[in-house]
Amino acid sequence: MGKSDIHKKIFAVLAFSSLVFLIGITIVLFKEGLPIFRIVKPLNFLFGKYWYPTYDPPDFGILPLILGSLWVTAGALLVCVPLGIGSALYLNELAGPKQRAFLKPAIEILASIPSIVFGFFGMVVVAPFLQKLLNIPVGLTAFTGSLILGVMATPTVCSIAEDALSFVPKSFREASFAVGANRWQTLVKVTLPAAGSGISTAVILGMSRAVGETMTVLMVCGGAAVIPKSFFEPVRPMTATIAAEMGEAVTGSPHFQALFAIGMILFLVTLVFNIAAEIISRRFRLKLGLGR
């Protein structure tokens, strides 16, 4: 066996180790989570309205948690999609080199701020401010969570959308201008459609980021495990539930298994998002003739 063969093998092992981790995590999640379905039926688990895991008898309905995640994610999308795509368009279409040199690092720094800092900022500054401004009983609500999560997901959306826009060949734009289209028409009829699937990828990955975020939602969403009636009530998203309750759940108990089952669902949801994003972006590259 030659030297380069050994090198090849070492790198192959390294590369495949992440696959091993992925499989390992999946197995543990399912092994610990699935037994809950001996106690509650899957449908009752998913659509049960009450989450009282420590009562006697306990209730393991995660609909309030799912809705919590859904509301907060949807709210976050309302923030990060316009902000992220808007800044990507600005960076790509309008900004001069000076503005870019300044804005791009700023957005990257925003992405690198630890989520606990966002959570802290949300608790100490945003929540009290919103509480006063909107005159609501508590400031830690789905709305507050959406706002903060939306800002957190903006860099993800922006940088992926910007990549997608910059992949659109300059020659498309030139061709459009050359037949008398203006900037706006070129953007709407050529650039955006050409970058369209790349931009959807950005939105999906932003969504995936928002669904999976834990620390921030734990800190700013209020934590009430009830079905929210409005945006201005506290909610408890799935991630926050796991983080808050894992410490107190007895290993191997039904509560413990239920938390793992929630983890399982989160895992599946983000997996689906990421696969969808991958498929769409692959199509995008093919469409623009960029290869794989």
Next chain:
Amino acid sequence: MESELKIRLETVNFFYGKQQALKDISFEVYKNKVTAVIGPSGCGKSTLIRLFNRMNELIPNTRLEGKIRLDRQNIYEPQVDVVELRRRVGMVFQKPNPFPKSIFENVSYGLAVNGIKDRDYLAEKVERSLKDAALWKEVSGRLYKSALALSGGQQQRLCIARALAVEPEVILFDEPCSALDPTATLKIEELIQRLKEKYTIIIVTHNMQQAARISDQTAFLMLGELIEYDLTNKIFTSPSKKITEDYITGRFG
């Protein structure tokens, strides 16, 4: 035959930032003629023809001095509508650049952005333009299929059809065959020969034989300066400058 004046450059200078790309260029382009622009790469050919439809304006920090007249009107005057100008002066680029849309949408694009919605009219124009671009027979059965499935030569003819659809008066070609094989090149050359009956054509090429084959007038450019401008015949048989002769006989460049 008397040649009618179509475009006239009057001491044109052009700058990318501080770098001067074109120096004191003056010449005239005649209606229904093919005017070739030749010269070594980097001499300013693309820069020059992109002045005729004000494409260079898309590049920041550029500056133009002098006048460029299209039918006597200086196209750089503030009251000139760029959209209108670009409809009158179409362009075909070096690399075929159809949009990732259907063949039909590609050809009708220029009409669509000019606000034309009438389906029948669009269909008629698309057919006419594709016929004029000698592409109709090959694509009539798949107008709604992606333009990107066409071969390079077909894509370039599609780009020509797209330019024709808005009924321009002048068509600019920037090395339209540099990415094509000899057969596809020949087709484009024949097409250009036919198009000059209806249009005024300016073509950049670094292929000397191509210039000799298809053009009536030839401008020879070097380092941003117009070295010689004359009838193509004259340039290729008895150029008045030594440097032109050196270039066309392939002694450099």
